[in-house]
Amino acid sequence: MKTIIRFSLAIATLAFASLTQAQQVFRVSAIPDEAPTELQRKFKPLGSYLEQKLGMKVEFVPVTDYAASVEGLVNNKLDMVWFGGFTFVQAKVRSGGKVVPLVQREEDEKFKSVFITTNKSINKLDDLKGKTFAFGSESSTSGHLMPRFYLLSANINPDTDMKRIAFSGAHDATVAAVAGGKVDAGALNISVWEKLLSQGKVDSNAVRVFYTTPGYYDYNWTVRADMNPAMRKKLTDAFLALDKNDPQGKEILELQRATRFIPTKPENYESIERAAQQAGLLK
Missing domain, CATH: 3.40.190.10 (Periplasmic binding protein-like II)
Known part of the structure; x- marks a missing residue:
């Protein structure tokens, strides 16, 4: 009986140790x-x-x-x-x-989003009317919310004024969609844009920024x-x-x-x- 009790105590001790370690x-x-x-x-x-x-x-x-x-x-x-x-x-x-x-x-403290395109006819937000456009993730601040907010502030409703909108899922994917001609333009956070530029992963002669938002947290x-x-x-x-x-x-x-x-x-x-x-x- 003592052996069984000792064995049970040993198992309990090991289980507790494992739980503590997991925590x-x-x-x-x-x-x-x-x-x-x-x-x-x-x-x-x-x-x-x-x-x-x-x-x-x-x-x-x-x-x-x-x-x-x-x-x-x-x-x-x-x-x-x-x-x-x-x-x-x-x-x-x-x-x-x-x-x-x-x-x-x-x-x-003063983060920004950039709007990019390869289309020479797009030079301001109003030019996006009737065009195809890519946001990042639907829950992205800099890839969707704030770009949408500034579009709406400029009296452009992406859902009704654009030909089609898509959600790429990530900032680098938005750049790829624009560079590859899948959409006319897109928006992403300025930090990822600058990183991709510095790494030579985007052709700045083909893809360019045409609008930068004001800063936000x-x-x-x-x-x-x-x-x-x-x-x-x-x-x-x-x-x-x-x-x-x-x-x-x-x-x-x-x-x-x-x-x-x-x-x-x-x-x-x-x-x-x-x-x-x-x-x-x-x-």
Whole structure:
């Protein structure tokens, strides 16, 4: 009998140890606004850095679409997510205000979208009437919401004034659709556009920007509001400590296309929420 009891205790101890170990994994994800391989590449050095700062394993969990990133955080399957401004608003509404943006890149204070084309007859927003057009993902701030908002502000309704609209699913896919002649024009975030240009992945003689939006708040790293305050502070401090003059910090910041990270707050995204409501995109 003693042997059986000892054996049962051993199993219980092992089970508890396994559970504890499983809980020591910090699960991070990001909206899939670029190819999965690119998201993994960008995150790898940041993940290693966060492991050092948090003292626990950090795992990148890819998601299939924007909605999955929201549901993953709200349902405790993810601990931190790289959201666009609109996706953060969706997560805030979906959770009843139980998510909190921690930090954003300095560039995200005045983020912009660019409208691109290969069509020589398109030089201003009004020229898009009767043309075919590509947005990114339906839940993308810089690839759909804000481009749609500025189109509507210019009295252009994409759904009725354009010949056809499509959703490419990602910023780089939008560029490919425009460059390949699948659509007359498209919109994407300025950061991805500049990265593709710098990498020589787009022919600037063929594809050009004809309109750039005003600035708006966009991307941020978001966690659940019930996260342990000590953990939240560790995370925030880790991001704020990234320094471009340090080799490790330089690599991470360059991959994240950031000058530095700065604190952010929910109030910064109120204009995004209003834009989503006005465009009829907030459900």
